[in-house]
Amino acid sequence: MVGNGTYSSLQRWGVMAMAIVSSVSTVASSTIINVAIPDIMGALGINPVDAQWLSAGFLAAMTASMVLVDYSSKAFGQRQVMVVALAAFVVASAVGAITSDATTLIAMRLIQGAAAGIVQPLSMIAIFQVYPPERRGTAMGIFGVGVVLAPALGPYFGGVMVEAWDWRSVFIVTVPMGAIGIALSLPFMPAGSFKGKRPRFDWPAFSLLVAFLI
Numbered sequence: 001m002v003g004n005g006t007y008s009s010l011q012r013w014g015v016m017a018m019a020i021v022s023s024v025s026t027v028a029s030s031t032i033i034n035v036a037i038p039d040i041m042g043a044l045g046i047n048p049v050d051a052q053w054l055s056a057g058f059l060a061a062m063t064a065s066m067v068l069v070d071y072s073s074k075a076f077g078q079r080q081v082m083v084v085a086l087a088a089f090v091v092a093s094a095v096g097a098i099t100s101d102a103t104t105l106i107a108m109r110l111i112q113g114a115a116a117g118i119v120q121p122l123s124m125i126a127i128f129q130v131y132p133p134e135r136r137g138t139a140m141g142i143f144g145v146g147v148v149l150a151p152a153l154g155p156y157f158g159g160v161m162v163e164a165w166d167w168r169s170v171f172i173v174t175v176p177m178g179a180i181g182i183a184l185s186l187p188f189m190p191a192g193s194f195k196g197k198r199p200r201f202d203w204p205a206f207s208l209l210v211a212f213l214i
Contacts, residue, residue, distance in 0.1 A: 007130040012139075014188030015130045018181060019123035019143055022082070024150040025177030026089055026116035030058055031154035032174075033109075036167035043167065044102045053106045060213040061113030067206065069121045075198045079189040082122050083182055089115035090178035097171035108171075119181075120147065129190050 007015075033040075033054055041051050072081045092111035099105050124143065131139040161169040 011188055012130045014184060015126050015190075016139065016142065018184035018188050019127055020146045021177055021184060022086060022181035023120045023123045023143070024146045025174050025181060026086075026112070026119045027147055028150040028154040028157075029089075029093075029112050029116060029174055030055075030062065031151045032158040032170045033058075034155050035159040036162045036170050039162060039167040040105070044100065044105065046102045050102060050106065054109050057106060058109045058113035058116070061110045062117035064206075064210050064213055065114040065117030066121055067209065069118055069125075071199055071201050072118070073122065073125070075201075077191050078122060078126065079185060079191045081118060082126075082185045082189050085115045085118040085122070086178050086182045086185065089119070090175055090182070093171045093174045093178060097168045097175070112174075126189055 037051055037054055040046060040054065041048070046054075069081075088111055092108040092115070096105055096108035096112070099108070124140070127139050127143055128136060157173075158170045161173065
């Protein structure tokens, strides 16, 4: 139930920590790679057209996956969806950090984007659920600071890491953050399982959306 006052202070702060860590790690990935793209192009021999998929592909996948949140959380449960999305993000980040194949790297960026599109809305839903109406504004404000700052500061920290190490560091840094998000999701994320009949998913509409985004 939403805002029923049955959630403890510990769970509320646990959800807040989970939401901030998970969202910041995924959303920051949208921009942290930008300053590393020239180095990636040189290292993997990617042409400028394909290199754009490292950034634009992430955003397209994130946009497409956002429409899956309502269906997936009702069909499989919020906690399960959050953990799976974060796990996919961690695996994609790890593979992206070690691959030397341009196609694989672009594919991992698409997976990262798809995970980000699920994690951020689910984080907001969880905060809305565990905080009562009179405290939701403050809670969403705290959450919003992290989400807004993450993509803004991403290029700066990405540049620092590329200068200090190399382009692979922008993938490596998101692995532990995603893992922490999973560790916090397991005890604190509301299960939110759907009790009725599993909803029908509109595959033709989703396919059209993906096609036009591409």
